[in-house]
Amino acid sequence: MPRSSSSRRSNKWARERRELSPSIADLRRVQEEPDGTWVVQQVRGSRSGKVYICPGCHRELPATTAHTVAWRSDQEFAIGAGVEHRRHWHTSCFNARHRRR
Numbered sequence: 001m002p003r004s005s006s007s008r009r010s011n012k013w014a015r016e017r018r019e020l021s022p023s024i025a026d027l028r029r030v031q032e033e034p035d036g037t038w039v040v041q042q043v044r045g046s047r048s049g050k051v052y053i054c055p056g057c058h059r060e061l062p063a064t065t066a067h068t069v070a071w072r073s074d075q076e077f078a079i080g081a082g083v084e085h086r087r088h089w090h091t092s093c094f095n096a097r098h099r100r101r
């Protein structure tokens, strides 16, 4: 029986499904909010060197600062699938976002 490359292809898929490190995933929780269901993570500062723009105040948020990562997840299956849509907030901005309306 000839060996196909299909198993190799499925490995590629598995590799592309990047998961967050367990220490971060432990801090992930789902919050029911008036504006929808959010997946919220508290993130400690990392040395990735990235700088995010906080969607609350539109100011820079260096990855070295402890902050909140959150994204809307109105359907349960999106908890894992929505990682590309996550946003990095100053924790205080995320908590205060309702007051900005």
Ligand SMILES: [Zn+2]
Residues within 6 Å of the ligand: 054, 055, 056, 057, 058, 059, 089, 090, 093
């Ligand atoms: Zn902010």
